[in-house]
Amino acid sequence: MILRPEIAALVPYRQGRPAAADAFKLSSNENPFDPHPAVLEAIGASSVNRYPDGAAVVLRERLAERFGVGRDEVHIGAGSVAILQQLISAAAGPGDEVLYAWRSFEAYPGLVTVAGATSVTVPVLPDGRHGLDAMADAITDRTRVILVCTPNNPTSTTVTTAEFAAFMARVPETVLVLLDEAYREFVTDPAAVDGLEQLPIHSNLVVLRTFSKAFGLAGLRVGYALGPSYILDAARSTAIPLSVTEPAQRAAIAALEHEAELHEQVAALVERRGRVRAGLAAAGMPVPEPQGNFVWLPTGELTEAAAETLERRGIVARVFPPDGIRVSIGEEGSVDPLLRATAEVVAMLRERA
CATH class of the missing domain: 3.40.640.10 (Type I PLP-dependent aspartate aminotransferase-like (Major domain))
Structure with a gap:
């Protein structure tokens, strides 16, 4: 079968990897809150036939x-x-x-x-x-x-x-x-x-x-x-x-x-984002001021090693070698593990600089 060569050479889009049961999946920029009950009710009322x-x-x-x-x-x-x-x-x-x-x-x-x-x-x-x-x-x-x-x-x-x-x-x-x-x-x-x-x-x-x-x-x-x-x-x-x-x-x-209620979730994530960014900055990670529901770790040539360090500490992030790592703002319980893991990453970056 003959395919267009430019299509055959394309790397398929790969979504963020799933996380193990004891880890946090912070690789897909998902909203960590459960769906609004009205959304679930609306889905159930649909006629899928x-x-x-x-x-x-x-x-x-x-x-x-x-x-x-x-x-x-x-x-x-x-x-x-x-x-x-x-x-x-x-x-x-x-x-x-x-x-x-x-x-x-x-x-x-x-x-x-x-x-x-x-x-x-x-x-x-x-x-x-x-x-x-x-x-x-x-x-x-x-x-x-x-x-x-x-x-x-x-x-x-x-x-x-x-x-x-x-x-x-x-x-x-x-x-x-x-x-x-x-x-x-x-x-x-x-x-x-x-x-x-x-x-x-x-x-x-x-x-x-x-x-x-x-x-x-x-x-x-x-x-x-x-x-x-x-x-x-x-x-x-x-x-x-x-x-x-x-x-x-x-x-x-x-x-x-129910937009107003959902924006309360957004406000909670923005507040959480601020704490994550402050913690990363305090650890010495030069994070750009984030405006999405994620932060960017500019880990450069050491991106893959940094990602391995995060994953050993239960943080599954999105890896973009050789530029950096994108980490979603997830559940409240992910904040402290993320900051502890990132402190190890900063130490590794300084050691290998």
Whole structure:
């Protein structure tokens, strides 16, 4: 069987490894809280013998009302990554370029390759933030899509409103900009850009968010995009039909109805994140100020050794050699073991420096 060589050479996406019974799985940026009872009730009320509403009309209407936009300016996908794939495929193909920072979300390279386009990457700054000036410099007449991830996965850093405005002023209106805000609910920095505020300003902008993180629906796969209807129509045209299940749609609607309670969980995770960051800094780990539900450990060439140290102490994290380690903010009981394990990592890094 002959396959496209670029596809055969791709490394498949690998999710965070499971943890042993006596360890903490902090590798997948999941919400550690149990689902809201109303979500579980909504799932149980679903009729799985019937096809879902392929247009997700009710959920789109709820989101449109929530954000003050028209229903056609909302698109639903099986996770925001599915919408990324749809929009990249709609806008870029062979001979076209898709521009993004690196290191960023690890699915980006594969999505671009599958579309037949070419990835153009610009290194993140030493502090893990997007180098938007360098990204603007990298735009060519073949650039069709630009991906901006904020908070950036895996470094947990944000793009500011001022930085984004200056960047968009240099982006041609014919280039689609996808602002990937999967972790926006965890942001506390008032200077960070809010994609919803930017939508009325830029006709070539689409904002992507998800129910997987703050709303705790990672296992149901529901993401959404907000933007111009004609762009989202292109995403709808490239989507796999009926891919967002009825249980997922019902759960997302229930989550929206109990948003205030779920944001209490977000507040608890943000407080926990602050304690983790303070403990890591006190141990001597130079952690960027985190704005997602995870922290970034810049362990460099010693990343794999550092990950082994964490795992011996019951912390399963996401490893990105030779750059660093992403550690999710998990259960309360994971905080002290994480900080103790990281202290060992810091000692190892100093010893081998």
